[in-house]
Amino acid sequence: MASEPRWDKTLASEAIPSRSTSFAGEPQNVTGARLAAEQFLRDLARTARPAAPEYWDDILLVVTELAANAVQYAPGPFALRMRRTFDGVHVTVHDTSSTPPAPRPFDPRHGGGGIGWHLVHALCDQVSVVTDDGGKDIHVFLPW
Numbered sequence: 696m697a698s699e700p701r702w703d704k705t706l707a708s709e710a711i712p713s714r715s716t717s718f719a720g721e722p723q724n725v726t727g728a729r730l731a732a733e734q735f736l737r738d739l740a741r742t743a744r745p746a747a748p749e750y751w752d753d754i755l756l757v758v759t760e761l762a763a764n765a766v767q768y769a770p771g772p773f774a775l776r777m778r779r780t781f782d783g784v785h786v787t788v789h790d791t792s793s794t795p796p797a798p799r800p801f802d803p804r805h806g807g808g809g810i811g812w813h814l815v816h817a818l819c820d821q822v823s824v825v826t827d828d829g830g831k832d833i834h835v836f837l838p839w
Contacts, residue, residue: 729755787835
């Protein structure tokens with residue numbers, strides 16, 4: 696006997712929360728992006744709690760890394776967009792550089808970074824980069 700599919704009407708397209716914020720691309724905007732992400736997650740958690748407590752921190756870490764990379768490697772403004780998906784959160788960061796990110800060697804003995812892009816890939820379910828003449832969009836999907 697076949698059962699009827701169960702549809703979650705709370706995730707109808709008009710009910711999926713999203714938020715977009717633009718930044719000038721200055722160092723203090725990394726904190727601004729993290730605070731904007733935190734507010735989005737607070738609002739989201741009112742109706743949909745994360746499946747695991749660490750998902751909250753993972754999303755904030757990824758947003759911080761992507762914003763820091765936008766400030767460091769792309770001149771000018773960047774934008775952060777976050778939206779709820781069926782099983783997680785989709786984060787998009789748009790910046791003005793059309794050069795895709797590339798992993799750099801990480802050596803904790805010498806400092807100088809190199810771990811951010813590796814962290815993004817380790818924490819996200821999917822990562823993609825779309826470039827065009829106006830810059831690039833980095834799309835990441837994280838569990839919630």
